[in-house]
Amino acid sequence: MTFIKFKGFYITLLLALLILFFSIQSPGEVVDTKFLVSDKLLHLFAYCLMVIPVSLERIIPHFSVFLFSLAYGGFIELIQPLAGREADIMDFFANAAGIILGILVARWLTLIFKVQL
Numbered sequence: 001m002t003f004i005k006f007k008g009f010y011i012t013l014l015l016a017l018l019i020l021f022f023s024i025q026s027p028g029e030v031v032d033t034k035f036l037v038s039d040k041l042l043h044l045f046a047y048c049l050m051v052i053p054v055s056l057e058r059i060i061p062h063f064s065v066f067l068f069s070l071a072y073g074g075f076i077e078l079i080q081p082l083a084g085r086e087a088d089i090m091d092f093f094a095n096a097a098g099i100i101l102g103i104l105v106a107r108w109l110t111l112i113f114k115v116q117l
Helices: 009-021 039-057 064-082 090-113
Strands: none
Touching: 009 039, 009 064, 039 064, 039 090, 064 090
């Protein structure tokens, strides 16, 4: 029963693991996105999607979601050089913008459609 109660949290954890997986891949191992979309836009989109499920659940306060997600994004940026990638402060800012956007989208969905996981 507890798993069902915290499904938004588990979905967010799964998305966070996917973000970690793709963030520590060597540059040649991931799909070349230079021609598809901006790297910063991918960061914004990924972190936005990551926080929506847990924000819809509303068990964890939104400010805590923001802080933990931002720390997670910062941690990933710090360990990327260990995987042969570059840490980029602009990626960190894109992550922060995505987190804020995801929380705002979740709040909007909750207010407009009375959606809650």
